[in-house]
Amino acid sequence: MIKGFIFDLDGVITDTAELHYEAWKSLADEMGWKFDRDVNDKLRGISRMDSIKVILDHNKTALEESKLEELATKKNDIYVASLDHMTPEDYLPGAKELLTHLRAEGFSVALGSASKNAIKVLQQLNANGYFDVIGDGNSVSKSKPAPDIFLYGSEKMSLQPDECIVFEDAESGIDAAKAGGFHSVGIGPEDRLGHADLRFDTMAEATLFEVKAHFKELFS
Template sequence: MIKGFIFDLDGVITDTAELHFLAWKKLADEMSWLFNREVNEKLRGVSRMDSINIIREHNNATVDEHKLLELAAMKNDIYVASLDTMTEDDYLPGARELLTHLRQEGFLVALGSASKNSTKVLKQLDATKYFDVIGDGNSVSKSKPAPDIFLFGADKLGLKPEECIVYEDAEAGVDAANTGGFYSVGIGPEERVGYADLRFDSMKEATLFAVKNHFEELF
């Protein structure tokens, strides 16, 4: 029986993807590195340090570890400053309604995000009240596609992976959910999240009713 839900943050609850893109772009421009939306797509669901290495490799750049940490911190400062512009109006359509519905029906809910700024984002959205557990980039050492962040969330909820449904918008996140033994709901195009157990084009379609209807035997 499904007792809990675990959500990625960016691209599922809210869309900070553009803020991330602009922050990476500003950093790349300062380094005279090539960075565009195609490269940015490879960063979806990936940790900050893995992201900076993807950008570095794309530019065939040699950068020592200390400098990489410095660049990652610079990008984070740019991004965090931009979060102050977020409000309660920045939920993705359908996300707040789903979280409210889950609360009403008594399901346990955890966040499973690679972002180390999740607490700030949730505060800006006034969304902390919907979550029993916050799992983020500070919670585990291995980022997606390793399943650690979802296993962390399930453990803190007191549930087994097979008792949880994960909502993800990234290929790495769907892979992490599937590897960890969770049921997965992909948000986005077939080519990105087609390996999920169930896929929707947007959060607006990914209602509790639709999920229950698909996983009928689990409820």
């Protein structure tokens, strides 16, 4: 039976994607690198260090690890400064309603995000009260598509993976959910998330009613 839900943050609860894009673009412009929205799409769901390596590969260049870390930190500083402008109005449509509904029905809820800034984002949204467990980029060493962040969440909720549904907007996130033995809901287009157990174009469509209807044998 389903007893818990695990949510990615960016693209599921809120959309910080544009803030990430602007931060990477600022760094790329400063470094003289080519960077556009197609490259940015490849960064969805992966860690900061992996992201900068994707950008370097695109530009057919390489840097020492220490320089990579310095630049990744610089990008993060730009991004974190932009988070100060987030407010509780910045939930994606449908996200707050779903979290409220899950709370009302007594489900356990965890965050499973690759972001090391997840706690700051939740504070800006005033969302901490919706989560029993917060798993972020500081919680595990292996990022998605490894299932570690979701396994961390289920373990902290004292649940088995097959008792949890993961909500993700990234291909690597659905891969991670599958690798860990979780049920999965994809938020976004078919070409990116067609391998999820259930998919919606937007969070607004992903109501608890619809989720229960699809996984009906897993809800009592």
